[in-house]
Amino acid sequence: MPSRLLPGPTVDGIQRLLQRYATDLRVDQASVWLASEDGQGQVVSAAGTSATTPDAGHLLVVERGGPLIVNDIANEPLITLGGPGVRSALGIPLTDATNVVVGALLATSSTERTWSNTEIERGGDVAAVLAGIMEIAKLLHRVGERAETAYEIAQAARTLQESLLPLRLPSVDGLEIGRLYAPAAENTAIGGDWYDVIPVAEGVSGFVVGDVAGHDMRSAAVMGQVRHVLASQLRDRGSPATALLATDRYFADIAENVMATAVVFTIDQRGHVELALAGHPPPIHITAGSALALDTPPGPPLGLGYGSYADHSLDLEFGEALVAYTDGVIERRYGDLRTHIQRLATALQQANPDVDGWLEALKASTARTGAVDDAAALAVQRVTQ
Numbered sequence: 001m002p003s004r005l006l007p008g009p010t011v012d013g014i015q016r017l018l019q020r021y022a023t024d025l026r027v028d029q030a031s032v033w034l035a036s037e038d039g040q041g042q043v044v045s046a047a048g049t050s051a052t053t054p055d056a057g058h059l060l061v062v063e064r065g066g067p068l069i070v071n072d073i074a075n076e077p078l079i080t081l082g083g084p085g086v087r088s089a090l091g092i093p094l095t096d097a098t099n100v101v102v103g104a105l106l107a108t109s110s111t112e113r114t115w116s117n118t119e120i121e122r123g124g125d126v127a128a129v130l131a132g133i134m135e136i137a138k139l140l141h142r143v144g145e146r147a148e149t150a151y152e153i154a155q156a157a158r159t160l161q162e163s164l165l166p167l168r169l170p171s172v173d174g175l176e177i178g179r180l181y182a183p184a185a186e187n188t189a190i191g192g193d194w195y196d197v198i199p200v201a202e203g204v205s206g207f208v209v210g211d212v213a214g215h216d217m218r219s220a221a222v223m224g225q226v227r228h229v230l231a232s233q234l235r236d237r238g239s240p241a242t243a244l245l246a247t248d249r250y251f252a253d254i255a256e257n258v259m260a261t262a263v264v265f266t267i268d269q270r271g272h273v274e275l276a277l278a279g280h281p282p283p284i285h286i287t288a289g290s291a292l293a294l295d296t297p298p299g300p301p302l303g304l305g306y307g308s309y310a311d312h313s314l315d316l317e318f319g320e321a322l323v324a325y326t327d328g329v330i331e332r333r334y335g336d337l338r339t340h341i342q343r344l345a346t347a348l349q350q351a352n353p354d355v356d357g358w359l360e361a362l363k364a365s366t367a368r369t370g371a372v373d374d375a376a377a378l379a380v381q382r383v384t385q
Helices: 008-025 055-064 117-144 150-164 217-237 240-254 337-350 355-368
Strands: 029-035 041-048 068-070 088-095 101-109 175-182 193-201 204-212 260-268 272-278 284-286 291-293 312-315 321-325 375-382
Touching: 008 029, 008 041, 008 101, 008 117, 029 055, 041 055, 055 068, 055 088, 055 101, 088 117, 101 117, 117 217, 175 193, 175 355, 193 217, 193 375, 204 217, 204 321, 204 375, 217 240, 217 260, 240 260, 240 272, 260 321, 284 337, 291 337, 321 355, 337 355, 355 375
Parallel strands: none
Antiparallel strands: 029 041, 029 101, 068 088, 088 101, 175 375, 193 204, 204 260, 260 272, 272 312, 284 291, 284 321, 321 375
16 A cells, blocks of 8 residues: 555555554454644555455544544444444554654454453554654654765764664663763764663663664664664563564564664662573673673574563672673674673773763773774663662
8 A cells, every 4th residue: 555654665564564463353454544744644554354444443543542442333323433344443543752643553343343451452562563663764764865875875874873762861760870872983884773771660670772783774764663662562561581572573574684683671679680682792790799791591683583582580789780782882803702792891890880980991892893883882780779
């Protein structure tokens, strides 16, 4: 289904996600309606066996700004879904980063049905993913539309990437958090490294450091999508391993040739940590007397579609820290990965034992790589309140 609001590859990816959603819910059709800047809008993609898309249903979801749950239209005389033969519907609004409704996800069936809480939650998950994908696609178009030369395209990609990183980190009681992002030295070398801090539940915070394969405009755009999806999954599911698994499945379904690595961990108010890896270098655990890379087996990178991930636990005492980083912090032309990680651990152990000291050590390590790749890192220390 062509759309004037989104680029073709994005519509193709959304189509695949909708097809899976329609199959999972056993509905006749799943469709997405997106508002435009002129106040109008259109259905940008639809999947399923029905050829009719009920536009009135999308508009009703947008007007409500909340879920639309219709088990049997015959019992809802005040609701008009549009489209012949539609008897039941589940609609979920799409919201942007400022919580403004920008579209709607609608699943429809020709039979009466009672929508379960699991199906409603599933709709919310898919809507969150779709909203992020479409927001990033439009940003990508705005940033890159005037770029013509290789240098201009690279600069546009860098602008896009940096605009997708958090502007500021949230304050978390009992934790001191520091971040590092360093672009590659070459103006035309663009990466897909990112970091994120995510409120997960009452008293629980999530942390992500990741790296999308590639060094171009596409990798910067994919980074934004993976960051959004992974954050959404972690908020909804709570478990790092489960969030990685769901993200892996999503990108295997909706995108071709997407591969990313990530470390995800949560910390609660007691200092308890749950951590999982997807093809990523292990974080370094800093204690009063040592700095050691965690011996945590990683699952495969994200995007392959067959990942298996496990949560691993540890506890942070007061003053202890975890440092997560991308390979841009440690990459060298020569030597093996373990040697580079050990060198970083030694540098962190010798640094001043606080977040500022560890960030300085990370910056120095990144500089020694020659900045051939971009680099991202988070340092998280448990402190007394």
